[in-house]
Amino acid sequence: MDKVIASDEQLLRNFILENYLFTNDQSKLENADSFLGSGILDSMGILELVYFLDDEMSIKVESSEMVPKNLDSIDNLLKFIDLKKNLIPGL
Amino acid sequence: MYKKTLLEQFLYISEKRAQAIVLRNQTDQISYAQLRAKVLAVAGFFKKIGINPGDRVALAVENSMDYVVAFYAVWMAGGVTVALNPQAKLYEIKNVLQHCVAKFLLIDKQNEANVKLLTELDVRLVTLFDNDLEDVYHWQHALECKPDNNWRDIKESSLAQIIYTSGTTGNPKGVMLSHSNLMCNVKDIIGYLKLTRKDSVLNVLPFHYCYGNSVLHSHVCVGASVVLANTMAFPQDTLEIIRQLSVTGFSGVPSTYSLFLTHSDWADNPPRLRYLTQAGGPMGKNLTEKLVKACDSSTKIFVMYGQTEATARICWLPPDLLHKKLGSVGISVASSKLEIRNLQGQKLAPYQVGEICINGPSVMQGYWGNPTATSQALVGGWLKTGDLGYLDDDGFLFIKGRNSDMIKVGAHRINPMELEEVINQLTFVRESAVFGVEDEVFGQKLRALVVINEASGNLMQLKKHCREYLPAHKIPKEITTVTLLPKTASGKIKRHQLIELLPD
Numbered sequence: 001m002d003k004v005i006a007s008d009e010q011l012l013r014n015f016i017l018e019n020y021l022f023t024n025d026q027s028k029l030e031n032a033d034s035f036l037g038s039g040i041l042d043s044m045g046i047l048e049l050v051y052f053l054d055d056e057m058s059i060k061v062e063s064s065e066m067v068p069k070n071l072d073s074i075d076n077l078l079k080f081i082d083l084k085k086n087l088i089p090g091l
Numbered sequence: 092m093y094k095k096t097l098l099e100q101f102l103y104i105s106e107k108r109a110q111a112i113v114l115r116n117q118t119d120q121i122s123y124a125q126l127r128a129k130v131l132a133v134a135g136f137f138k139k140i141g142i143n144p145g146d147r148v149a150l151a152v153e154n155s156m157d158y159v160v161a162f163y164a165v166w167m168a169g170g171v172t173v174a175l176n177p178q179a180k181l182y183e184i185k186n187v188l189q190h191c192v193a194k195f196l197l198i199d200k201q202n203e204a205n206v207k208l209l210t211e212l213d214v215r216l217v218t219l220f221d222n223d224l225e226d227v228y229h230w231q232h233a234l235e236c237k238p239d240n241n242w243r244d245i246k247e248s249s250l251a252q253i254i255y256t257s258g259t260t261g262n263p264k265g266v267m268l269s270h271s272n273l274m275c276n277v278k279d280i281i282g283y284l285k286l287t288r289k290d291s292v293l294n295v296l297p298f299h300y301c302y303g304n305s306v307l308h309s310h311v312c313v314g315a316s317v318v319l320a321n322t323m324a325f326p327q328d329t330l331e332i333i334r335q336l337s338v339t340g341f342s343g344v345p346s347t348y349s350l351f352l353t354h355s356d357w358a359d360n361p362p363r364l365r366y367l368t369q370a371g372g373p374m375g376k377n378l379t380e381k382l383v384k385a386c387d388s389s390t391k392i393f394v395m396y397g398q399t400e401a402t403a404r405i406c407w408l409p410p411d412l413l414h415k416k417l418g419s420v421g422i423s424v425a426s427s428k429l430e431i432r433n434l435q436g437q438k439l440a441p442y443q444v445g446e447i448c449i450n451g452p453s454v455m456q457g458y459w460g461n462p463t464a465t466s467q468a469l470v471g472g473w474l475k476t477g478d479l480g481y482l483d484d485d486g487f488l489f490i491k492g493r494n495s496d497m498i499k500v501g502a503h504r505i506n507p508m509e510l511e512e513v514i515n516q517l518t519f520v521r522e523s524a525v526f527g528v529e530d531e532v533f534g535q536k537l538r539a540l541v542v543i544n545e546a547s548g549n550l551m552q553l554k555k556h557c558r559e560y561l562p563a564h565k566i567p568k569e570i571t572t573v574t575l576l577p578k579t580a581s582g583k584i585k586r587h588q589l590i591e592l593l594p595d
């Protein structure tokens with residue numbers, strides 16, 4: 001289980017680092033950093049993140065789930081993904 | 092009957108509607124009396140620190156109660172407001188400050204990391220956050236200052252506000268608006284939206300753009316309330332605010348409505364709103380029809396068209412005619428005249444496509460410090476908008492495109508040359524071209540083509556450079572290398588051919 005979470009984390013971190021911070025330097029992104037608050041993503045970026053979750057991680061984000069609590073940081077994303085996976089076994 | 096300026100109207104309405112809520116967000120609210128008290132205190136402070144009539148005061152502050160306090164207080168001291176995107180990068184802020192020779196700059200938390208660098212500029216700083224730097228004024232001191240009831244005598248024709256539509260190229264365009272410009276346009280808007288003190292609008296539009304600016308002032312003018320929500324990144328959250336705070340109106344750009352319809356439960360459970368307004372670029376017929384279907388039958392949808400150079404609003408489509416005139420942006424606002432003209436400046440007949448030209452009290456005074464651009468835009472009292480369109484037999488305007496190369500991404504209007512200037516700073520870039528490609532939700536998205544010198548640099552470096560010098564919404568989504576850019580004989584980039592160079 002730990003291994004799976006670590007791999008999700010790396011996937012998400014790389015997506016943000018490479019596409020929005022344009023670096024491979026892992027120290028540039030803290031897992032608690034708010035994407036909107038720190039100007040990493042804007043509303044278009046959040047939408048791209050939603051598409052990424054669907055396309056690359058098979059996580060479908062429902063309208064009601066598109067809230068900061070689920071999407072606004074790596075930490076929030078990991079909790080959200082964990083929740084989704086528990087709700088839909090085998091995801 | 093309204094007062095002559097928005098400031099006088101604010102001072103009048105804030106007494107009359109003292110106990111009513113003027114601004115609120117999910118956690119806080121402020122009455123007209125409380126706002127007035129803060130404005131008077133900060134105005135006293137501004138006069139004390141040396142803001143004199145005509146001085147430019149820049150506000151790099153996000154939509155907030157403090158923004159509104161500072162805005163009216165600058166006017167009370169006789170100053171001119173220059174609102175900037177607080178997320179703009181340091182060099183953009185610096186360029187605008189230097190161009191308009193700003194005497195003061197207010198910054199919020201978003202520029203906390205830049206505060207030391209900003210103190211090195213020839214501008215006095217007021218920070219909305221605590222710090223222990225010397226020679227920096229603190230907002231808290233401003234709020235604690237003795238209230239000053241006397242506003243400096245401002246003429247209707249005096250400069251009130253400069254809005255930069257393009258700030259970072261060698262050709263900055265700061266639109267100069269007088270107190271009269273602002274009041275006339277606001278009165279037009281109040282008239283067709285039939286705004287009253289009972290209204291409460293949810294605003295997600297940045298106040299530093301003319302659309303957000305007009306939403307704020309038109310509602311304050313009538314004693315209504317403005318609910319602040321600063322992002323559309325989470326449409327469901329924004330919709331919940333509309334429901335929870337019993338909002339009566341909402342203003343958005345096409346992408347705002349697209350986001351609501353695709354990423355919230357708006358369509359299943361439409362909010363009970365009195366009015367919706369849409370401006371900031373043409374909304375496609377499909378999206379308009381979808382929006383109409385998804386709205387409560389009592390909600391009036393106002394499709395509008397405008398430009399900063401005309402203060403904000405130029406046209407509006409009466410909601411009852413939305414179906415009959417689908418695709419039109421409507422008729423001109425009450426105080427203005429509209430004509431379609433050919434290249435020689437002659438008025439064209441209905442259905443002939445030409446440049447949209449406006450005459451009336453909302454037309455700007457000109458571009459700050461840019462007489463060449465001013466004389467190109469203002470001819471014989473008429474504003475040449477740079478947009479193309481035609482009028483039908485009933486005088487309804489249909490937009491057919493733009494003369495200029497500006498790119499519209501969501502609520503942002505982006506000058507590709509600003510971005511090319513940043514990209515071209517890198518030594519390994521020979522030249523570049525930025526353009527917009529269609530995007531289902533945001534209208535357009537940015538693409539860049541670059542010609543680079545023999546493998547001496549890479550795209551990651553280029554994107555990193557963009558990130559350093561450009562705010563998120565100005566960073567091209569994709570950057571592609573090419574060997575050559577299409578150009579005219581005189582060396583100008585053929586922008587309409589750029590899309591053909593993109594890989595399939």
